Amino acid sequence: MITFHNPHHAQHQGQFEMFRGQLVPCFEVPARVDDVLAELQRRKLGELRTPERFDVPALTTIHAPRYLDFLAGAWAEWVALDPANAARDALPSVWPGRTLRTDVLPANFAARMGLFSFDAGSPLTSGTWVAARAGADCALAAAQHVAQGARSAFALSRPPGHHAGADFFGGYCFLNNAALAAQHLRDQGVARVAILDIDYHHGNGTQAIFYDRADVHYTSLHGDPDTEYPFFLGYADERGTGAGLGFNCNLPLPRGTDFALWSTALKNALQGIDHFGAQALVVSLGIDTYEGDPISGFTLKSEDYLRVGQAIAGAGLPTVFVFEGGYAVAEVGINAVNVLEGFEQAC
Ligand code: 6XA
Ligand code: ZN
DSSP states (O other): EEEEEOOGGGOOOEEEEEETHHHHHHHTTHHHHHHHHOOOOOOOSOOOOOOOOGGGGGGGGSSOHHHHEEEEEHHHHHHHOOOGGSSBBOOOOOOOOOOOOSSSOSSSSSHHHHHBBBBBBOOOOHHHHHHHHHHHEEEEHHHHHHHTOOSSEEEESSSTTTOOBBBBBBBBBBSSSHHHHHHHHHHTTOOOOEEESSSOOOOOOHHHTTTTTEEEEEEEEEEEEEEEETTTTTTOOOOOOOOGGGEEEEEEEEEOOOOHHHHHHHHHHHHHHHHHSSEEEEEEOOTTTTTTTTTOOOOOTTTTHHHHHHHHHTTTTOEEEOOOOOOOOOHHHHHHHHHHHHHHHHH
């Protein structure tokens, strides 16, 4: 399996995020990708390739132009406010909650930052735009490779993407890499695309992007939003709307879920994808379901990830894996590569 990797991901290196009422060092760090890369090389699991550059219009298939404009210029605006800001990440602190307007684009930078985000856990840094675009390039190139006939490809994208919506960032995500991959498959002529999101957290951005569409089916296994981030989406009764009704499937699971229960949900998810008649699959490959993950609550073990890959291969679909969360830095490489190796063994 070819891995698409772009070293520019490392330009996104947040200092602090807001977590349980205080600023703490970021969990989402460049070392996560370095660890996966090292493990891929150690096990010689296929070629590494730097993706070609996709231009900004390739991103407007999913993202609103005014949001992309904001991201592209945000760092310069932040530093223009105060030269001392060059040493500080930008974090939002005000949002348009219920009854406030979202139809006007404020001139004020802090206001625009709030308009285009939903949490204070996702610092925007000097290299965020460059890194996010590099990650999106990985996802688009992986989708292109699969559209051209490859059985699979891995986009080692960073920062992650599945919380990012058409016009907002949050949950460490700025551009929705999995959504871009799915749309790219559609644009290359794949009629029905399924997204399987196995990150610990519900992919609220991906769900929202495809919620009214029948051509892209979204399924997610995740921590119950009643207690787990992102809290405000991801319940089982969210089944899609309009033409998309029946094409969204949420399988929330309680904190503490082990592999026996989780893999039963995965089986159900794969049955639904089979029933949909998908012609290609995009996997949002989060590894924060691991028992040692510092911010999550499932108990999967390293060896379980081989079986996850085998089960996904059983769908028999051309598959694009897109890297998402996973913060146990010492094990994220072993676990992610176990999924890929399990997949390859079963193909
Ligand atoms: C709140 C937790 C963000 C979760 C990010 C993640 N700061 N999403 O792993 O999949
Ligand atoms: Zn996650």
